[in-house]
Amino acid sequence: MTTLHPVTAAPRRAGRREWAGLAVLMLPVLLVSIDNTVLSFALPAIALDLRPSAAVQLWIVDVYPLVLAGLLVTMGSLGDRVGRRRLLLVGATGFAATSVLAAFATSAEALLLARLLLGVFGAALMPCTLSLLRGMFEDRAQRRLAIAVWATGFAAGAAIGPVVGGVLLEVADWGAVFLIAVPMLLPLLVLAPVLVTESRDPAPGPLDPVGMVLSMATLAPVVFAIKHVAVAGPDLLALGCVALGVAAGVALVRRMLARPRPMLDVRLFTVPAFAGSVLVNLLSVMALVGLLYFLSQHLQLVVGLSPLDAALVLVPGTVVMVLASLLVVRLVRRWRPATLMTAGLGLAAAAYAGVAVAGGSGGVALLVVAFAALAAGVGIAETLSNDLIIAAVPPAE
Structure with a gap:
């Protein structure tokens, strides 16, 4: 007697439409990432023009990532329900509209409000792009390459931000750093409905307003506390914000575990591949943004370079990051992802160690080499960690 085994269909391979859709999805990824760091070189010009107080100037920089972080979980859950492509277009x-308002802001307060709204809409953009890729690229090898391109765009966008800012400030007013959003997003609005396949959770649970509030109350106070300590040092305000974030986080986890269809499946963090990859992802982003912030300030204020010359110092590292992100797609065929991610984080640590030991004595050449080493490590770690995160999660989620 012959036993028949069910035949599992091979994953559908992506064609030209999907790869063209990937190119379209890179536009918001680049933009949101660039917007995180583009103000590095524009702040002096903004301060001279709008005369913000020290506190308002700090908030002009910080409110964007603060709101972005606080709303990511909520926007991801909303995209599951209304459609990720639809939310991406909204x-x-x-x-784009808010970027125009920011570019022509006539007061520091107006610019601050525009940055807050940019954080809201940026949170709608980011989670949609990666989840849409999961549906467009079913084949694992193709998806890994697509995610490598995505991770390269996100990481390189952070590095390109100061470069873009430096170039624009040489030829235009500070408002130009915001206007770059318009030509980058108009093609998305035209092409995404044609090239990007809609994706949503086929059986989403009911909306959870309490969970949404708890997710924001978990992330936003902790991010605020970190930024506050960096400026004012540890104090009761920072401690209170951390306590609020931890309490809200505990309440959020308990609520998600108790609901049959949670908006955030926290049980995924019991999967070692998922939890470890999220941690690697976090460390990579922290390492990249941290060194970028230091370099943008050091090259201008200490070395005395112009914004454009300081930005050009970052170009070799950006190129290295792109190459490393694409090369690791081949390397992972021979070495385990954990080994390669460890090596990537090791390169980032070595870059920081080199800058810390040499200080200013190494000159600009050392900073170029250090940033290139960091960029290679981040490119490797970001690509593989994102791939493992996506592979560990059911397609509908």
Whole structure:
């Protein structure tokens, strides 16, 4: 007697439409990432023009990532329900319109409000792009390459931000750093409905307003506390914000575990591949943004370079990051992802150690080499960690 085994269909391979859709999805990824760091070189010009107080100037920088972080879980859950492509288009429209308002702001307060709204619409853009890729690229090898391109765009966008800012400030007013959103998002609004396949959770649970509030109350106070300590040092305000974030986080986890269809499946963090990859991802982003912030300030204020010359110092590292992100797609065929991610984080640590030991004595050449080493490590770690995160999660989620 012959036993028949069910035949599992091979994953559908992506064609030209999907790869063209990937190119379209890179536009918001680049933009949101660039917007995180583009103000590095524009702040002096903004301060001279709008005369913000020290506190308002700090908030002009910080409110964007603060709101972005606080709303990511909520926007991801909303995209599951209304459609990720639809939410992407809403976010792109709002981001472009608000960028124009920011570019022509006539007061520091107006610019601050525009940055807050950019955080809201940026949060609508970011989670949609990666989840849409999961549906467009079913084949694992193709998806890994697509995620490598995505991770390269996100990481390189952070590095390109100061470069873009430096170039624009040489030829235009500070408002130009915001206007770059318009030409980047208009093609998305036109092409995404044609090239990007809609994706949503086929059986989403009911909306959870309490969970949404708890997710924001978990992330936003902790991010605020970190930024506050960096400026004012540890104090009761920072301690209170951390306590609020931890308490809200505990309440959020308990609520998600108790609901049959939670908006955030916290049980995924019991999967070692998922939890470890999220941690690697976090460390990579922290390492990249931290060194970028230091370099943008050091090269101008200490070395005395112009914004454009300081930005050009970052170009070799950006190129290295792109190459490393694409090369690791081949390397992972021979070495385990954990080994390669460890090596990537090791390169980032070595870059920081080199800068810390040499200080200013190494000159600009040392900073170029250090940033290139960091960029290679981040490119490797970001690509593989994102791939493992996506592979560990059911497609509908």
